Amino acid sequence: YSTQERLLLETLLLAGTVPDAVLYIDGLNDFLRYDGRPFITPSLHAYLAADLPYPNLPPVGTAAEQMAVAAAVLTRYENNLNMIRALADRFGFKTAFVGQPVPHFHYPRNPELFPFGGDESEDPVVRMGYPEFERRGRAGAYGHDFIWLGDVFESATEPMYLDQAHYTAKASQILAEKIV
Numbered sequence: 001y002s003t004q005e006r007l008l009l010e011t012l013l014l015a016g017t018v019p020d021a022v023l024y025i026d027g028l029n030d031f032l033r034y035d036g037r038p039f040i041t042p043s044l045h046a047y048l049a050a051d052l053p054y055p056n057l058p059p060v061g062t063a064a065e066q067m068a069v070a071a072a073v074l075t076r077y078e079n080n081l082n083m084i085r086a087l088a089d090r091f092g093f094k095t096a097f098v099g100q101p102v103p104h105f106h107y108p109r110n111p112e113l114f115p116f117g118g119d120e121s122e123d124p125v126v127r128m129g130y131p132e133f134e135r136r137g138r139a140g141a142y143g144h145d146f147i148w149l150g151d152v153f154e155s156a157t158e159p160m161y162l163d164q165a166h167y168t169a170k171a172s173q174i175l176a177e178k179i180v
Helices: 002-014 028-032 041-048 063-091 124-138 169-179
Strands: 021-026 094-099 146-148
Touching: 002 021, 002 063, 021 028, 021 063, 028 063, 028 124, 063 094, 063 124, 094 124, 094 169, 124 146
Parallel strands: 021 094, 094 146
Antiparallel strands: none
């Protein structure tokens, strides 16, 4: 998600690798990792510090809590974009950011186009956050180099997903064409 991507960019820059441009396609994982911790953190904690209590996640039981956590995710996302842009200015590379299409938002969910079990839309932060992500993206909150493509598959007539979240070759081609 965007925080880990920013950290990877910083690591590459520290090692002397300066890209000509960076392209980030984000959305779903930022909301699924709403606590801001890297994906592997719970596993590492269980392995290295099982005797210590794991820090609690922010509460998301009520609609107000869900919206507050989603707003915090979007603020963190915006801050990550701004930090990446500052690095781009300093090191002289271009940036582009894409609001990611996901199968539970503006996508026809029928068995022919999405035959998979599981539903990220059941995650309350995703459910509450994605409409606001779209609103902010379309309103220009994420800058001139942000492209909202969260609805690019809304009229799909063939499957765009290999599983609950990953794109088919056709979907990847469509995304690439839209970005270009």
